[in-house]
Amino acid sequence: MESVKGSCVLSKMATNERHGENSPYFDGWKAYDAYPFHPTDRPDGVIQMGLAENQLCLDMIRDWIEKNPQASICTPEGLHMFKDVALFQDYHGLPRFRQAVAKFMERGRGNKVRFDPERIVMGGGATGANELITFCLADDGDAFLVPSPYYPAFDRDLGWRTKVQIIPVHCNSSNNFQITRPALETAYDQATRTGSTVKGLVIANPSNPLGTCLDRTTLESLVAFATEKRIHLVADEIYAATVFHNPTTQFVSVAEVIRDNAADPARCDPDLIHIVYSLSKDMGLPGLRVGVVYSYNDAVVRCGRRMSSFGLVSSQTQHLLAAMLSDEDFVGRLLLESSRRLGERHGRFSKGLERVGIRCLESSCAGLFVWMDLRHLLKEASYEGELALWRVIVNEVKLNVSPGVSFHCVEPGWFRVCFANMDEGTMEVALQRIRAFIQGKEAGDGRENNDVGVVKPPAGKKRWQKDLRLSFKTVRRSEEGHVSSSPLRMSPHSPIPRSPLLWARN
Amino acid sequence: MAIELEQQPKPSAGAVELSKIAVSETHGEDSPYFAGWKAYDENPYDELTNPTGVIQMGLAENQVSFDLLEDFLEHHSEAATWGNGATAGFRDNALFQDYHGLKSFRGAMASFMEQIRGGRARFDPDRIVLTAGATAANELLTFILANPGDALLIPTPYYPGFDRDLRWRTGVQIVPIHCHSSNNFQITESALHAAYDDAVSRNLNVRGVLITNPSNPLGATVQRAALEQILDFAVEKNIHLVSDEIYSGSTFSSAEFVSIAEILESRGSRHVDRERVHIVYSLSKDLGLPGFRVGTIYSYNDAVVTTARRMSSFTLISSQTQHLLACMLSDKEFTANYIKTNRERLRKRYDVIIAGLRRAGIECLRGNAGLFCWMNLGPLLKESTKEGELALWNLIVRDVRLNISPGSSCHCSEPGWFRVCFANMSEATLDVALDRLHRFVDEYRRTGSSQ
Numbered sequence: 003m004e005s006v007k008g009s010c011v012l013s014k015m016a017t018n019e020r021h022g023e024n025s026p027y028f029d030g031w032k033a034y035d036a037y038p039f040h041p042t043d044r045p046d047g048v049i050q051m052g053l054a055e056n057q058l059c060l061d062m063i064r065d066w067i068e069k070n071p072q073a074s075i076c077t078p079e080g081l082h083m084f085k086d087v088a089l090f091q092d093y094h095g096l097p098r099f100r101q102a103v104a105k106f107m108e109r110g111r112g113n114k115v116r117f118d119p120e121r122i123v124m125g126g127g128a129t130g131a132n133e134l135i136t137f138c139l140a141d142d143g144d145a146f147l148v149p150s151p152y153y154p155a156f157d158r159d160l161g162w163r164t165k166v167q168i169i170p171v172h173c174n175s176s177n178n179f180q181i182t183r184p185a186l187e188t189a190y191d192q193a194t195r196t197g198s199t200v201k202g203l204v205i206a207n208p209s210n211p212l213g214t215c216l217d218r219t220t221l222e223s224l225v226a227f228a229t230e231k232r233i234h235l236v237a238d239e240i241y242a243a244t245v246f247h248n249p250t251t252q253f254v255s256v257a258e259v260i261r262d263n264a265a266d267p268a269r270c271d272p273d274l275i276h277i278v279y280s281l282s283k284d285m286g287l288p289g290l291r292v293g294v295v296y297s298y299n300d301a302v303v304r305c306g307r308r309m310s311s312f313g314l315v316s317s318q319t320q321h322l323l324a325a326m327l328s329d330e331d332f333v334g335r336l337l338l339e340s341s342r343r344l345g346e347r348h349g350r351f352s353k354g355l356e357r358v359g360i361r362c363l364e365s366s367c368a369g370l371f372v373w374m375d376l377r378h379l380l381k382e383a384s385y386e387g388e389l390a391l392w393r394v395i396v397n398e399v400k401l402n403v404s405p406g407v408s409f410h411c412v413e414p415g416w417f418r419v420c421f422a423n424m425d426e427g428t429m430e431v432a433l434q435r436i437r438a439f440i441q442g443k444e445a446g447d448g449r450e451n452n453d454v455g456v457v458k459p460p461a462g463k464k465r466w467q468k469d470l471r472l473s474f475k476t477v478r479r480s481e482e483g484h485v486s487s488s489p490l491r492m493s494p495h496s497p498i499p500r501s502p503l504l505w506a507r508n
Numbered sequence: 509m510a511i512e513l514e515q516q517p518k519p520s521a522g523a524v525e526l527s528k529i530a531v532s533e534t535h536g537e538d539s540p541y542f543a544g545w546k547a548y549d550e551n552p553y554d555e556l557t558n559p560t561g562v563i564q565m566g567l568a569e570n571q572v573s574f575d576l577l578e579d580f581l582e583h584h585s586e587a588a589t590w591g592n593g594a595t596a597g598f599r600d601n602a603l604f605q606d607y608h609g610l611k612s613f614r615g616a617m618a619s620f621m622e623q624i625r626g627g628r629a630r631f632d633p634d635r636i637v638l639t640a641g642a643t644a645a646n647e648l649l650t651f652i653l654a655n656p657g658d659a660l661l662i663p664t665p666y667y668p669g670f671d672r673d674l675r676w677r678t679g680v681q682i683v684p685i686h687c688h689s690s691n692n693f694q695i696t697e698s699a700l701h702a703a704y705d706d707a708v709s710r711n712l713n714v715r716g717v718l719i720t721n722p723s724n725p726l727g728a729t730v731q732r733a734a735l736e737q738i739l740d741f742a743v744e745k746n747i748h749l750v751s752d753e754i755y756s757g758s759t760f761s762s763a764e765f766v767s768i769a770e771i772l773e774s775r776g777s778r779h780v781d782r783e784r785v786h787i788v789y790s791l792s793k794d795l796g797l798p799g800f801r802v803g804t805i806y807s808y809n810d811a812v813v814t815t816a817r818r819m820s821s822f823t824l825i826s827s828q829t830q831h832l833l834a835c836m837l838s839d840k841e842f843t844a845n846y847i848k849t850n851r852e853r854l855r856k857r858y859d860v861i862i863a864g865l866r867r868a869g870i871e872c873l874r875g876n877a878g879l880f881c882w883m884n885l886g887p888l889l890k891e892s893t894k895e896g897e898l899a900l901w902n903l904i905v906r907d908v909r910l911n912i913s914p915g916s917s918c919h920c921s922e923p924g925w926f927r928v929c930f931a932n933m934s935e936a937t938l939d940v941a942l943d944r945l946h947r948f949v950d951e952y953r954r955t956g957s958s959q
Contacts, residue, residue: 010715010716010746010747010748010783010784012652012653012811012812012815013651013652013653013654013655013658013715014655015651015652015655016651016652016653016811016812016815017811017815021815021818021819023818055603057599057603060598060599060602060603063602064598064599067598071588074588076581076587076588076832077585077588078582081578081581081582084574084577084578084581085571085574085578087799088574088577088796088797088798088799088800089569089571089796089797089798089799090798090799091641091792091798091799091801126640126644126821126822126823126824127605127821127824129821129822130821130822130823133822137527137529137530137677138526138527138529138530139526139527139530140527141527141528141529142656144527158821159822162819163651163677163819163822201525201527232524232525234524271524273524274524282605286602286603287602287603288602288603288604288605289601289602289603289604289605289826289827289828290602290826290827290828291605291640291824291825291826291827299524299526301526301530302526302530305526305530305531305535308535308537308672309535309676309677311641311643311672312640312641312643312644312647312673312677312822312823313640313644313822313823314640314641314801315801315826316640316799316800316801316825316826316828316829317799317800317801318799318800318826318828318829318832319826319828319829322828
């Protein structure tokens, strides 16, 4: 960024690109913003399928709020609490809020584990919580290992103001993107070779974008790996209650591993383990900015709590949620119904895709999205091929989906497609469009989709490099003609001028 | 002398390492300042159940105008209709996480800030960036304006929380601009230059000046002439100017508060003047809503607005709270009345405490704003040192059972000054506190002790 002569400069942090907004990921948003879908007003608009929101149970929450006016401090029934709540800024948080959140976390994990309210630290959404835990665990220049594909904003959340490096632990479809020990070791060694100290491993479980849950054995081996290397393990469990197939058996929280291995500190040191949680996905309330750091390490709880001053949850919101989440009957119904609706929605959507020969990652059992395999549609098995296909999907099929490259996926051709941020009618329209697109292509009806053809995936050896560097010097130029590239990051593109739903968690 | 970062030694081998930030003491909570809080926590005053307990006079909260807010809510159900019937309203609000913030809320904030300044400055809602409290706003601005190891110049005495907010995670240093009672602690040109030169002599890169106007802990506004000088100084040195104006609505009379925004407008806003200026605001003090975590950054610099907005992702305001406050602050009749009434009530409280202290022979700095007064107990110190001040303070906390804030925790260069809050309690409690202080001072003057 250039400074005008005579003007005072900003910091390096303010002028670097680590905010991540100049990624091609946001082109789809631009298209959506320019012409968003509406069932009656704009039936040919772009459908937003890049936003991992859970809109399926907001009606239940709204009903609860209507029936419980005392939970609001603005209603006649709740006004008597206004002053006390408005004054409460203690960074410990409202005790009854912490208790209610702890209980909710327990219920969301099938009551298989207990959570101590005293270990709950608030963060400004999961975004704030992830940054906070990173500040507690790592110094400027240290490294965190993060299995790929991963949520794009981890680069910003874990690395922008903290200046921590993200080293991806590459996973691929040969084993359904499971995290392997060799992949961990490779990433660890890579960091060490470049002179960075690895301070932690961050896992998202359930995974965004995969929608998979870690099985117990893998989870235990990750805990063992961290314990062996004396690095921290941060488990981002914000999708814990979005498990729609057999929630109780499918999702294993890292809390269970701690519970079961308490007697074996060589394999499981609780002081190394921290959970990040939020209500943005499980409850569909991203606007309320409820992030949680739950740490088994006392020093981290103490330090984290102090740091939470920079991102406390509004006391008005704490008060509301304390009441709501203490309503055990409601919580029980909500979790059951949410899981059922998500399962139904996921089932309908994935079957709709299957009918036109589109497969999604089969091991998915959670999340608000599918991880769709379009490798067979790539003209070339490369990121260029993926982005070319993606441009077609955004501009011609008019669906904003998220290309795998923005999740640092090493295999081109995968796309994350969200299905829970819309009503059923809209989802049907999306499926129709996909059907028409596929069928049109198969029929060779002269559509102008010259970028896309049916391609056999490369047999045998993969074409892409093992430690793939992304370089788009020749592929993309920003509208201002500015081009740059950086290893391990997407090439910058012109920033999206405005988006109504830009950037907290998506 | 810069206020140094303190570091703890590394933990022993085998113990799990945390970050340097995590183990540093820059969070500041081990300072004596908090001993008074502990004393209060252990034995809090209550009119009925614990009349001999510690009275909290260290908390700058505004409790004098809650009835006005409650009254508004009673008569305006739309503030409570989040979730009441308006289906679209609840859903959209619950999903709203755009870091631009609710447009209606930004608009309401801008007009509220204008009203506080008597219409003498305009605020563009698109320059308002929202953060969860002024705590976050100040830290965020520091991340944007300075690199680790750089310095901000801050007039003393200052809000103790700055040591944490501006330094802890940012790695930025604070170099004090020393102010003295000889001229009522006003910021002088020579003090500005002395601080700058001090920083330079220690190879520190100065990135900005941060002033609090009205001042915490002084309880007084910064004079127009001083503001002009500070802005000139910032232009001359090509550095930023941050004006923390979170107490602007708590000035006892509207006319007495001059915002840096007014200075800019009166100068015909040369670009090179404007783009270095940033204002921090909050509703924690003026509206008495610290729990809601409502902070704002208003910057005249486009790059700062853009970057601050991105960074605010870590610290957004709850959409539920934005909705409530948008309703409240959009009602200009309500806000005009609130601002006027709140000012009057604070002034009355201030008069009560000043009169009470004067009766006890205690003088305060002449104040015109804020939720506290700046009390001079210098004449009572056994020795005119920081230790003497802390010894007296210990007595007051322990025996008089008043938690007040010693000037040394505010980095005041003169011992003997104390910040005493008056707006976070009932009038009856204030009377009790004044009575205790009066008796203590009488006794202390006679015998040199509190017994």
